[in-house]
Structure formats: structure tokens, C-alpha cells
Amino acid sequence: MTIRVAVLGAAGRMGATTCEAIEAAPDLDLVARLDAGDDVAALAGQADVAVDFTLPDATEANVHALLDAGVHAVVGTTGWDDHAIDRVREHAARTPGVGVLIAPNFALSAVLAMRFAAVAAPLFASVEVVEMHHPHKVDAPSGTAIHTARGIAQARADAGVGAMKDATQTDPRGARGADYDGVRVHALRLEGLVAHEQIFLTNPGELLTIRTDTFDRSSYMPGVLLAVRQVGSHPGVSVGLDSFVDL
Amino acid sequence: MTIRVAVLGAAGRMGATTCEAIEAAPDLDLVARLDAGDDVAALAGQADVAVDFTLPDATEANVHALLDAGVHAVVGTTGWDDHAIDRVREHAARTPGVGVLIAPNFALSAVLAMRFAAVAAPLFASVEVVEMHHPHKVDAPSGTAIHTARGIAQARADAGVGAMKDATQTDPRGARGADYDGVRVHALRLEGLVAHEQIFLTNPGELLTIRTDTFDRSSYMPGVLLAVRQVGSHPGVSVGLDSFVDL
Amino acid sequence: MTIRVAVLGAAGRMGATTCEAIEAAPDLDLVARLDAGDDVAALAGQADVAVDFTLPDATEANVHALLDAGVHAVVGTTGWDDHAIDRVREHAARTPGVGVLIAPNFALSAVLAMRFAAVAAPLFASVEVVEMHHPHKVDAPSGTAIHTARGIAQARADAGVGAMKDATQTDPRGARGADYDGVRVHALRLEGLVAHEQIFLTNPGELLTIRTDTFDRSSYMPGVLLAVRQVGSHPGVSVGLDSFVDL
Amino acid sequence: MTIRVAVLGAAGRMGATTCEAIEAAPDLDLVARLDAGDDVAALAGQADVAVDFTLPDATEANVHALLDAGVHAVVGTTGWDDHAIDRVREHAARTPGVGVLIAPNFALSAVLAMRFAAVAAPLFASVEVVEMHHPHKVDAPSGTAIHTARGIAQARADAGVGAMKDATQTDPRGARGADYDGVRVHALRLEGLVAHEQIFLTNPGELLTIRTDTFDRSSYMPGVLLAVRQVGSHPGVSVGLDSFVDL
Incomplete structure (x- = not known):
């Protein structure tokens, strides 16, 4: 029908x-x-x-x-x-x-990246999110990155995983980025890019990276x-x- | 108990x-x-x-x-x-x-990478696997990479997805790598590395990359x-x- | 004038x-x-x-x-x-x-990548090249990748650096890729991509990656x-x- | 002697x-x-x-x-x-x-990355720096990342290149990171990592990435x-x- x-x-x-x-x-x-x-x-x-x-x-x-x-x-x-x-x-x-x-994003690669990040997040000691967009965007971070961070935070809370370690004492200009429910989000603005996101997940001795690059609407x-x-x-x-x- | x-x-x-x-x-x-x-x-x-x-x-x-x-x-x-x-x-x-x-690999990041690759594979037009290990390894590609490729091939077959496009006509020295059940696998050997794998999945306008880096036993x-x-x-x-x- | x-x-x-x-x-x-x-x-x-x-x-x-x-x-x-x-x-x-x-390539990022790779190559134990293009390309590897590999090989020869270590004994399907003057080149073909190249350079304890992504002519x-x-x-x-x- | x-x-x-x-x-x-x-x-x-x-x-x-x-x-x-x-x-x-x-850093890959970034920076529309370290580090960003950003800013100033485009109007939690001489620097803290840096350089249609990963002292x-x-x-x-x- x-x-x-x-x-x-x-x-x-x-x-x-x-x-x-x-x-x-x-x-x-x-x-x-x-x-x-x-x-x-x-x-x-x-x-x-x-x-x-x-x-x-x-x-x-x-x-x-x-x-x-x-x-x-x-x-x-x-x-x-x-x-x-x-x-x-x-x-x-x-x-x-x-x-x-x-839906903040309809690209399948971005949607899968968010889902995979949430599934994996409770199994890793640390997780952070980096998004990259063209410099004509007026808001930072992107809705997709916020949604990704919140999904990660929720999955870790549901699994009873505690806060991530962070010994930072001095960060005078805010290099550590934005905190969304305990997950750090970083936004880059680069001419020529469209919409890109990387999620970094680590344990002692290992790094899992999930990356999505969208070149075209x-x-x-x-x-x-x-x-x-x-x-x-x-x-x-x-x-x-x-x-x-x-x- | x-x-x-x-x-x-x-x-x-x-x-x-x-x-x-x-x-x-x-x-x-x-x-x-x-x-x-x-x-x-x-x-x-x-x-x-x-x-x-x-x-x-x-x-x-x-x-x-x-x-x-x-x-x-x-x-x-x-x-x-x-x-x-x-x-x-x-x-x-x-x-x-x-x-x-x-089990060819016990690193959680590698295990998740394989699983995510298989889940995502039927939704993308093209998928290839690149593994990187230290140059003292005697076999290529790694067991993990073969296992990853076979999981991808099986998931695509189960979903009824056809063969990937590849117009290559001349490749005199074998740059296109190894074919495992229709999925190409590439092996790099680099001093100082331990065990690393990247899976690249694409559609028109988008690239999803799943990467695992293992630095330590x-x-x-x-x-x-x-x-x-x-x-x-x-x-x-x-x-x-x-x-x-x-x- | x-x-x-x-x-x-x-x-x-x-x-x-x-x-x-x-x-x-x-x-x-x-x-x-x-x-x-x-x-x-x-x-x-x-x-x-x-x-x-x-x-x-x-x-x-x-x-x-x-x-x-x-x-x-x-x-x-x-x-x-x-x-x-x-x-x-x-x-x-x-x-x-x-x-x-x-000139096999006029993209500044690709040209710089080749040049940086040649400059850095003699300082590292291992160097390999991975290129990614759309699957409608009929030749593998790309002219740019061959040019990159030859520049690396020449720089190492000029500096008197010996052959790279590679203990591979079994590689039944050719996962180790193509050999150009002693430098391995790997070619991926992925729907939706344009022209991409990565050069991996390693020493014990460190990895330098130079990557170029071209999305548009x-x-x-x-x-x-x-x-x-x-x-x-x-x-x-x-x-x-x-x-x-x-x- | x-x-x-x-x-x-x-x-x-x-x-x-x-x-x-x-x-x-x-x-x-x-x-x-x-x-x-x-x-x-x-x-x-x-x-x-x-x-x-x-x-x-x-x-x-x-x-x-x-x-x-x-x-x-x-x-x-x-x-x-x-x-x-x-x-x-x-x-x-x-x-x-x-x-x-x-010297904030003695790893050759990091030193070359800084130098390459400075050389390339005037030829690109946008440049940003992302560093990743273990979460026991007390200062953010790393000395290496600051040094990298300043080298980029100096090279662009010497070449007479203007400020980078950035239309950001709302960034309530500081996702855009730290500004060093007009170059944005982002710091991630991830358990199990040692010292890592990525420099992203873009023009319309192209992205050059220079990445250094240090696993070991x-x-x-x-x-x-x-x-x-x-x-x-x-x-x-x-x-x-x-x-x-x-x-």
C-alpha cells in the first residue's frame, strides 16, 4: 500500500x-x-x-x-x-x-555510529566524542554529537559504570571541551567538510574508534x-x- | 562457585x-x-x-x-x-x-569491531578490511582479519546483498589484496605496532570506519x-x- | 604579464x-x-x-x-x-x-602528503602506503600511490637506509599487496569515495600517519x-x- | 669526540x-x-x-x-x-x-607532525589541533599541542593568511575548545593512551590529516x-x- x-x-x-x-x-x-x-x-x-x-x-x-x-x-x-x-x-x-x-541525523553511518558507541561504552574505561563540521554552522556542538554523548552516558549509567577518570587541574582556555552528562564533546569547524564524527573508546592497551564521514547531503x-x-x-x-x- | x-x-x-x-x-x-x-x-x-x-x-x-x-x-x-x-x-x-x-582474538575492541562490521555490512555498498601488525608475524593476513571478512561476507549473503562493485582491469603487482569470500583484506607489517584493524564501509556520500588498535598484550x-x-x-x-x- | x-x-x-x-x-x-x-x-x-x-x-x-x-x-x-x-x-x-x-595528482593535500612522506621516510623503521578510490577505477594502484611509494624508496636509498623488516612466510591470497621498489602499496575500491591516501610510518613506540582525503574534483x-x-x-x-x- | x-x-x-x-x-x-x-x-x-x-x-x-x-x-x-x-x-x-x-616533546613523529603542520598551514583554509593523552595528566592542553598551534599561527601570519572562518554563535558548554593565537586546540583524556596528536587541515574538497601516536616512552x-x-x-x-x- x-x-x-x-x-x-x-x-x-x-x-x-x-x-x-x-x-x-x-x-x-x-x-x-x-x-x-x-x-x-x-x-x-x-x-x-x-x-x-x-x-x-x-x-x-x-x-x-x-x-x-x-x-x-x-x-x-x-x-x-x-x-x-x-x-x-x-x-x-x-x-x-x-x-x-x-532525528538529529539521517545518515545511516552516523546512526550506526551512535548505536555502536552506546553498546560499547559500558565495556570501556574512557569514552569521548569529536565532531567536525563546516564553519558556517552556528551552533556547537552538533545535535548528533549531543545525542551520541547522551546515549553513551545513559548506557554507562544503566550498566552501573562509574564516572571516567580525569585528573585535569589546569585548563585555562577550555581545551577539554563540553561536558554532556559526564561525556566530553569536542567540536571542530573546518572549511570544506560536511558532517563528521569520531567516538574514541579506550581500555588499558586498546583503543576502539568509530568514525563517520558524511560528504554529501x-x-x-x-x-x-x-x-x-x-x-x-x-x-x-x-x-x-x-x-x-x-x- | x-x-x-x-x-x-x-x-x-x-x-x-x-x-x-x-x-x-x-x-x-x-x-x-x-x-x-x-x-x-x-x-x-x-x-x-x-x-x-x-x-x-x-x-x-x-x-x-x-x-x-x-x-x-x-x-x-x-x-x-x-x-x-x-x-x-x-x-x-x-x-x-x-x-x-x-577465538583468534580476545581484545574486546577487536571483538566488537568484528561484530559491528557484520551488523553494518549489509547496509553499505562496499566494505574492505585493513589489518596492521608488527613485521615479525609469519602469516598474512591475520586470523582476526580473515574472521572479520568472513563475518561480513556471511552477513551480506544472509541479507541477500549482491557482490561489491570493482572495475579493476589492471593490477600487475596485486595491490587489491586478498579475497576472502568476496571481501578484500589488506595486511600491513610495521615495526613497533602490535595488532590493529580498520574496516571501511561506504555508501554514496558517506564512510563509516571501525578501527581497533591494540598496543599491549x-x-x-x-x-x-x-x-x-x-x-x-x-x-x-x-x-x-x-x-x-x-x- | x-x-x-x-x-x-x-x-x-x-x-x-x-x-x-x-x-x-x-x-x-x-x-x-x-x-x-x-x-x-x-x-x-x-x-x-x-x-x-x-x-x-x-x-x-x-x-x-x-x-x-x-x-x-x-x-x-x-x-x-x-x-x-x-x-x-x-x-x-x-x-x-x-x-x-x-603530475599524477594536483590536490595540494595529496602533493604535500607525498612530499612529507618522502622527507620522513628515512627516519622510520617501516613505511607502507594505502590508497582508497571509487570502484569505477580500472587500474590499481593509483598513479599517486605509485609515485608516493617511489618517492619513499628513493629517499630511503639516498639516506642509506636498508630494507624494511618483513617476516611473512605464508600469504596465500596476496594480502601483503603490491611491492614498488621495496615499499608495499595497498589499494581499496569503495563506492562513494573519490581519492584518498594514507601513509603509515613507524618506529618502536610511535606511529606517524599522513592522510589525504579528496572529496571533490x-x-x-x-x-x-x-x-x-x-x-x-x-x-x-x-x-x-x-x-x-x-x- | x-x-x-x-x-x-x-x-x-x-x-x-x-x-x-x-x-x-x-x-x-x-x-x-x-x-x-x-x-x-x-x-x-x-x-x-x-x-x-x-x-x-x-x-x-x-x-x-x-x-x-x-x-x-x-x-x-x-x-x-x-x-x-x-x-x-x-x-x-x-x-x-x-x-x-x-622541547615539549622528543618523539620524532610528534616533532615532524608539528613541522609539517606549520609548513602546510598557510595553504589551507582551516586548521585545528586535537590531542589525546592518558587521564592522569594534570594540565590541558599538552605543551606539544600549544607549541603546534603556535607554529601554525606563526606560519599563517608570516604568509599573510587571514583568520579562519567560524560562524559559531551558540556554544553554551565550550565544545569549540581552546583558542591559541587563533588556532583551536582540543584535549581528550583517555585511559590507556600515552600521547597522541592529530592536525586537521582543509580546503574546499580536501582534508589533510597529520597524526602522531606515541605508545611508549x-x-x-x-x-x-x-x-x-x-x-x-x-x-x-x-x-x-x-x-x-x-x-
Whole structure:
């Protein structure tokens, strides 16, 4: 059965690429392209799934409107904080059967890297995250890196592993980077790069490195389509495409 | 309950390190240290598990003797080929309840790398393996690299993924490396290194790299102890410590 | 003073990109675009420098014609062997003042990597080269990797450093890769990649890695323009853009 | 001619390794082992060169005493700031012919990495530095990483290259790391590692990575001996072993 898909932010770079990918997929039907000012509520009964690649200040309102309209949502827009996600969770509890996926990254290599990092993290003494992006990015660190760090921290907490060792006493200019739930995150900004992440995990005598390099936006589409196909089977709010990937 | 452990090849480098690690573990009891000429059959009823770090030309006979003695075997000695493993499988079928683990590598980072590579392999267009060891090693590629390549090939076959693309027409000196079940393996020999492996997985626009660096023999001990503790719960023949690690 | 430049193979992918780059450079004047069938000899007196991005079976004849025409040549076409280069050297000896640069790679990162590798090589016990390209490439290893290996071998020979240690006795499927003047070269073919090279240099206790990743053809243009500007000051035959880069 | 060498901090880990290396070198003669409380002034006329592996709060006084004694100094102790170096420079100006080398790192791979980074830096749009050390280190970032960043900044300034692009507007927890003369430095602390550094250099379409991994203290000795042999030919104060390495 064909899935009817609407794209929000259809005129943007990611939105346009998504429209092309949906049109090329035989099991998906592109039924609407919306941009700023268009009425999301009108999608009720017209679309099964909506993909949101809009802007940080528009995306939350879109998702609430989609929940009210009974349309599953796949959200690739960045800038979500915990409070916004909590508000969507509360709303979703009152619209049973509707699925929302908020995903900071749709590249399969990045999604697998996050998942592998979380699985491995409790077995290692130390874990840190380094992300690299182009220098036009306005926020640091990336949403993917924060999500990776939190997944690592959660897995270690669940396994009862204690805090990592760190004897640093003097670090006058902040070289040790950002602390997210006890996991250090470092952000590099380098002209010509797209999106890259390395996770370093060590024990005495060994180093495991998981690295993902994304050179091109086209690498996101297999993950977006996977999300569109599966979001209907995951009612409620999911964060991160890794929750849809079966390891 | 304490597990009674014997070490075969106790005077060798890996055997000696294993003896130390077992003596330091409160739940394990080192009951015998055997070397060339000692009687393996005498372990019957004396040891629950035997760890074999002997030599390629002795290890198969040791495992057959352990099966006859009803002692579980953890085998770290390299040099096992498919025929030798098949002979042990046939023998093990006649000694129900006895477990044998033949593991080319006990470093957790290496074991996880192999497992992650197999999980990810069907989702990528191309996968190749590069291993790096010290130049005193007499065989190429390493047993770990062959095991990694075969795990990748098996996972792709199970998922129905076709052969990888390769347009190479001229390669006069063999730069494309070794083919193991359709997966290319490359071996580097570099003074000062211990044991290192990289797995490269790509799709259009993205590269996932899984890398493991082992600097020191001490990194094997957590894996050896994990194997000693679990081999009794895995009757029959297992190949690769990854089969004991729960992802 | 403006340099008058002709492009051979102007309709090809690299040729077209070169034409654009030359037109955008204020100190260069694009005076001719030639393709198969056009007369190279006619460039005499019309062009100062010609850039050749044609085909392996056409490039040598082009260079001989350019030497006869007294036009400096910057050659990016691959497929040159030692005999072809020797024939050009002999010809160039009879056309004093004309410069020919045959360069397997114009990416600055790749050129620097080759040069750094050669400088460092005599100080390390072991050195090997790994290159990665897309799987549509028909030859292995890449010209850049061969050039890198030969530069390493020459630097070690000049410094009186002996052969590298390698105890390999069994390598049934050729995992040790290709031998170029005693330096091992390994070639990977991975969908989605462009052109990548790693050089590993080791001593007891340390590993130096020089890695270059080229994601996009645009990265070659700064090197092509540098070559166009300098080839006139390097009469005779030069191989590799690194011979023009001042460290 | 044999060089007479004294070691200050001879009972420490690095000092002891240095004593062994000097005793093993046929052209060097170990004439004194000093520790806290011993009289440095007494080396006058007895030693040609002194190697200082003492403590941050002792090393500057040692160097002043060595200058007064007319003994060349090779200083591996960390913790030197610009003011301390300036005081030594002033003192050295009054003791002509005496050489002082203050080196944050003696591993040849690290020294070459710093030098290569400085040479390449003006040719790239963006450059950042990532260092990784064991988590028992009390200062961040490492002296080597600061030295690397400053070498990069100096080379770019000398070449008239402008500031790097960085559009970061929000970075609430400091993921962008430390700024040294406009070059970002990131410090990771990972159990089991020794000393590692990566320099990332990018242009549109290309990434050059220079990486050094030091697994073992023994890797410093070739650099220490090189310094001992050459410090007498470099009167005045030199900072960084790279100033002694001829590229």
C-alpha cells in the first residue's frame, strides 16, 4: 500500500532533496509541498506522514499541528531542546496511534555510529566524542554529537559504570571541551567538510574508534525514507533514527 | 562457585599472563599449569576449564584430549583451518555438554569491531578490511582479519546483498589484496605496532570506519576471563569471542 | 604579464573545470580549447602553456607535439609509464627552455602528503602506503600511490637506509599487496569515495600517519593553476607537482 | 669526540630511561646523575651537556645554573611559560656560546607532525589541533599541542593568511575548545593512551590529516640523543626539537 507523504519546508535544500527521493520511491506518494505560511492542519486525512525540514522556530508548532491532524511526523529540523520534546510527548499522549520521530541525523553511518558507541561504552574505561563540521554552522556542538554523548552516558549509567577518570587541574582556555552528562564533546569547524564524527573508546592497551564521514547531503535520503516507512509503526515520540534500526 | 582453571602453554608469554590474571580473579582457581610433555588427560575431574595458548602444531591434539576429558576449552592459539575446526566439531558432537571456544582474538575492541562490521555490512555498498601488525608475524593476513571478512561476507549473503562493485582491469603487482569470500583484506607489517584493524564501509556520500588498535598484550585478559566464565554455558564449538558478547 | 593557456581535452570533465578556473584567474588568458582531432601544432606562438587532460592513448603524442611547438606542458592525464617519460625526456633535451610537468595528482593535500612522506621516510623503521578510490577505477594502484611509494624508496636509498623488516612466510591470497621498489602499496575500491591516501610510518613506540582525503574534483584547481604559473620556470621534464612546492 | 653528559632528575622515570640511552650510545659519556638537592653548579668543566627531566618548579633554576656553569642544556621538563623562557633568553644573551633547547616533546613523529603542520598551514583554509593523552595528566592542553598551534599561527601570519572562518554563535558548554593565537586546540583524556596528536587541515574538497601516536616512552630516546648531540651547535635558546631537524 502506498504511503501518502507531505513535505514541510519543501523549498529548502533538504526539503527539495526529500521531495525528489519520495517521488523516486515506488511505494511513496508525494501529496503536498508546504512552505512558510501554508496550512499544516489541512493535511488531515490527506497525508499519512509529513516530513519536516523547516526552521528551528517553526518546527515545534508544525509537530503540534500534525499531532492534531493525526498525521505521523518525521522531523529533521534541528534545534530541539528537552523542554520542547517534553511538550510534544505530553501532546502525543493525548493523540494515541500517531508517531513522531525527531532525528538529529539521517545518515545511516552516523546512526550506526551512535548505536555502536552506546553498546560499547559500558565495556570501556574512557569514552569521548569529536565532531567536525563546516564553519558556517552556528551552533556547537552538533545535535548528533549531543545525542551520541547522551546515549553513551545513559548506557554507562544503566550498566552501573562509574564516572571516567580525569585528573585535569589546569585548563585555562577550555581545551577539554563540553561536558554532556559526564561525556566530553569536542567540536571542530573546518572549511570544506560536511558532517563528521569520531567516538574514541579506550581500555588499558586498546583503543576502539568509530568514525563517520558524511560528504554529501544525498547520504541522508536512505535514512529519511526508512523513517517515513516505519514511523507509523512507532506511535508516540521517538528520538533518533537509531531507535528504528534493528541491530 | 569457583571455576577450576588449567592453563596449557603456561610458560609462554600469553600463558604466563593468563595465569596471573586467573590468580587475580576471586571467582577463578588456577589448578594446573601445563607445558609441552605434560598429560592433558590427567585434567579430567580436576579442572572445569582449560585455556590453551600453546603452538599451532599442538593445539588441535590438546582440544581433542580436553573433549575426551570432559574439560571445557578456551583456545587462543592461532593456526586453525576449517578442516581442523570440522574435526573438533565432529568430536564435540559425541561429547555433549562440553564447550569449546576457538577465538583468534580476545581484545574486546577487536571483538566488537568484528561484530559491528557484520551488523553494518549489509547496509553499505562496499566494505574492505585493513589489518596492521608488527613485521615479525609469519602469516598474512591475520586470523582476526580473515574472521572479520568472513563475518561480513556471511552477513551480506544472509541479507541477500549482491557482490561489491570493482572495475579493476589492471593490477600487475596485486595491490587489491586478498579475497576472502568476496571481501578484500589488506595486511600491513610495521615495526613497533602490535595488532590493529580498520574496516571501511561506504555508501554514496558517506564512510563509516571501525578501527581497533591494540598496543599491549594486557588488553586480551578481560576477554580471556569472560570466555573462561562463559564457555561452560556454550556447549559445542564456538568460533570467535563475539559469539559470547551480547549486543 | 598574462600567461596564454590552451586546454587539451577541454570538453572532458577535468578539462572543462580547468577552463573555468583559468577564465576566473586574472593573470591567465584562455586562448584555445582543443579536443580529439584538433591540431596541437597550431598552438606554436599562440599559447605559452598547454594543460593536457586527454586520454592515456593520446597524451604522449600531445606532449611531443607541444615540445615541437615550444609550448610548456602541464599534464594531468594518467597512464604514463617509465618508457613514455624517458621518451619525453630525450625529446625535451633537444628543446631547451621548454618545461613539461607530468603530475599524477594536483590536490595540494595529496602533493604535500607525498612530499612529507618522502622527507620522513628515512627516519622510520617501516613505511607502507594505502590508497582508497571509487570502484569505477580500472587500474590499481593509483598513479599517486605509485609515485608516493617511489618517492619513499628513493629517499630511503639516498639516506642509506636498508630494507624494511618483513617476516611473512605464508600469504596465500596476496594480502601483503603490491611491492614498488621495496615499499608495499595497498589499494581499496569503495563506492562513494573519490581519492584518498594514507601513509603509515613507524618506529618502536610511535606511529606517524599522513592522510589525504579528496572529496571533490574542485580540490585540484589550486594545484593546476600553480603548475600553469610555474612550469615555464622549470625547463625539462618534472614528475609530480611536489617538485614545484617549496617546503 | 665523546660528549660528556649529566642527567638532572636521574632517578625519575624519564631521567632513568635517558641514563640508559646515554650509556648505550658509544659517542656519549654519562658523567653525572643529579637529583633534588644536588649541586648543578659543580658540573662546570665536568659536563658538556646536561639533560633536565626534573619538575616544573625546579627546572628554570636548573637552566639558569647551567648557563652560569657554561653547560649546554636539553630540557624535557614541561611547564615552561613565555615569561620563564624570556628570562632564560636574557640570561643566555650574557653567556654567549651556550645552547639551551626547551622541547615539549622528543618523539620524532610528534616533532615532524608539528613541522609539517606549520609548513602546510598557510595553504589551507582551516586548521585545528586535537590531542589525546592518558587521564592522569594534570594540565590541558599538552605543551606539544600549544607549541603546534603556535607554529601554525606563526606560519599563517608570516604568509599573510587571514583568520579562519567560524560562524559559531551558540556554544553554551565550550565544545569549540581552546583558542591559541587563533588556532583551536582540543584535549581528550583517555585511559590507556600515552600521547597522541592529530592536525586537521582543509580546503574546499580536501582534508589533510597529520597524526602522531606515541605508545611508549622509549620512542623519545632517539630525539633526546639527537638533541644532546646538536645542542652545542645551536647557541642561545631554541624552543622545540623541530628547530634541530633538517627538512
